[in-house]
Ligand SMILES: [Zn+2]
């Protein structure tokens with residue numbers, strides 16, 4: 001702990017000067033009326049390209065390997081990811097894998113237990129890069145593109161973050177706007193929205209899938225981070241390529257990965273089964289209700305009745321989940337058997353059986369949906385019970 005107060009001056013100066021240049025510079029350019037509107041479009045486009053390179057590339061592809069993709073996409077992520085000025089993929093991923101593995105402990109590089117500002121930016125001010133050993137990213141270092149980016153991340157960052165927008169904006173006579181708005185201001189935006197995942201998404205929001213750590217789901221942060229705000233789900237199921245799993249969840253990174261898969265550029269998209277996710281949601285609610293039951297001071301008739309209802313619903317849900325598990329297992333083995341058949345005639349009886357299983361599985365999930373509503377109600381009722 002002797003060096004814990006050391007300041008990383010490179011990071012400190014960068015994280016101070018770039019926002020000042022970006023915000024004050026943009027204000028001055030606007031005051032003097034010398035910004036041209038295509039520059040704003042360029043800044044928006046750069047924000048999206050760099051943002052996706054961090055969320056779809058650095059995070060979901062490289063750090064978690066939640067899908068695979070062709071080298072042109074990887075190269076794109078690596079080049080535009082450099083422009084985020086969040087380090088190389090190897091640096092970002094080693095820290096992020098440690099964050100997941102040691103979350104909320106001293107080994108977590110941006111532990112929220114050390115405070116909101118430490119998790120947001122303080123950890124970068126104190127960062128000692130020489131302490132990284134990269135042992136947890138050996139798999140990523142096998143990729144020559146990743147090694148290339150690691151070696152040249154600073155010149156690549158300068159090229160893609162500052163020189164490229166300056167050159168593009170000079171096409172309509174606004175190189176300064178390109179440098180300041182699509183460069184410095186854009187870097188500041190991408191920085192602080194990424195940082196918000198480590199700070200806001202470990203402090204303000206809902207824990208629908210796991211109570212064991214500080215990560216929360218925060219829909220507002222998802223709007224600014226291309227879907228990364230569903231952080232409680234992500235910490236529980238980091239292998240899933242999605243962060244927002246509901247149809248109405250705003251997760252453009254998930255849609256981008258789906259689009260890449262549709263175009264044949266991404267494969268092996270990893271998804272956690274619906275049954276496992278629902279089971280986990282129920283476990284999270286069960287734990288909170290159980291905590292309330294354990295903490296209750298006075299036994300009274302109304303509480304005893306609620307406990308009885310809780311136990312009954314718990315048992316019925318477990319039975320239903322086991323039934324779904326069995327149905328799904330049978331369904332999978334029927335598909336495997338069907339694949340082994342050589343002729344159409346042999347496959348025919350399987351088709352009818354599979355159809356029947358699909359019907360049973362669908363109605364079991366509908367029933368499970370009803371149970372989930374009961375769980376929501378139970379949770380709300382128990383929430384109002386004083387501890
Ligand atoms: Zn986290």
Ligand SMILES: [Zn+2]
Nearest residue numbers: 096100234238
């Ligand atoms: Zn992650």
